[in-house]
Amino acid sequence: AQSVSQHNHHVILSEAASLELGCNYSYGGTVNLFWYVQYPGQHLQLLLKYFSGDPLVKGIKGFEAEFIKSKFSFNLRKPSVQWSDTAEYFCAVRLHYGGSQGNLIFGKGTKLSVKP
Amino acid sequence: DSGVTQTPKHLITATGQRVTLRCSPRSGDLSVYWYQQSLDQGLQFLIQYYNGEERAKGNILERFSAQQFPDLHSELNLSSLELGDSALYFCASSVTGRTDTQYFGPGTRLTVL
Numbered sequence: 001a002q003s004v005s006q007h008n009h010h011v012i013l014s015e016a017a018s019l020e021l022g023c024n025y026s027y028g029g030t031v032n033l034f035w036y037v038q039y040p041g042q043h044l045q046l047l048l049k050y051f052s053g054d055p056l057v058k059g060i061k062g063f064e065a066e067f068i069k070s071k072f073s074f075n076l077r078k079p080s081v082q083w084s085d086t087a088e089y090f091c092a093v094r095l096h097y098g099g100s101q102g103n104l105i106f107g108k109g110t111k112l113s114v115k116p
Numbered sequence: 117d118s119g120v121t122q123t124p125k126h127l128i129t130a131t132g133q134r135v136t137l138r139c140s141p142r143s144g145d146l147s148v149y150w151y152q153q154s155l156d157q158g159l160q161f162l163i164q165y166y167n168g169e170e171r172a173k174g175n176i177l178e179r180f181s182a183q184q185f186p187d188l189h190s191e192l193n194l195s196s197l198e199l200g201d202s203a204l205y206f207c208a209s210s211v212t213g214r215t216d217t218q219y220f221g222p223g224t225r226l227t228v229l
């Protein structure tokens with residue numbers, strides 16, 4: 001079965017440190033890729049998405065992600081984190097098959113704690 | 117605020133009971149999705165409706181059912197509840213339900229005692 005793996009369950013960083021969260025998926029066909037963020041007590045918000053074109057995608061709040069097709073990866077990055085980035089981050093994949101698009105498959109999430 | 121609303125915010129009930137969760141999509145969105153978020157399973161897709169019709173089914177138990185009404189709001193019915201059904205239930209909506217982005221509601225936290 002198709003799956004999405006997020007390598008880190010919990011990441012703890014100090015403010016101004018750089019962030020990279022890993023995401024790998026298992027599907028050889030066409031995919032759409034997403035990163036969502038869930039701040040404490042809030043709903044999921046879209047950070048960025050990749051459908052096609054430039055594999056380096058820029059999102060909101062200074063986040064970016066790079067799609068590397070050969071590695072089935074879509075890692076999330078931010079050069080300098082802030083305390084307000086403390087949240088849980090979810091990678092999601094939508095598969096394209098049989099002429100119709102599938103639904104989102106989520107990773108288990110990575111909790112990011114940023115120390116002030 | 118994503119524009120997707122869900123009620124109630126919290127629900128506490130007992131095993132064996134039946135509950136209904138409600139979702140109103142963003143204005144103009146025709147498709148509604150339901151997801152379950154639990155500690156052990158993570159975020160899992162349950163079911164999708166588009167303009168009143170079921171479009172896709174995920175890991176939805178037979179005890180669970182959903183529908184989308186003519187005004188496009190959706191309800192998720194959970195029956196014969198078990199302790200393991202305790203979770204956050206999210207609704208998301210999108211315009212076409214195909215290539216577009218899904219926007220999530222605030223969720224309903226269900227606790228089964």
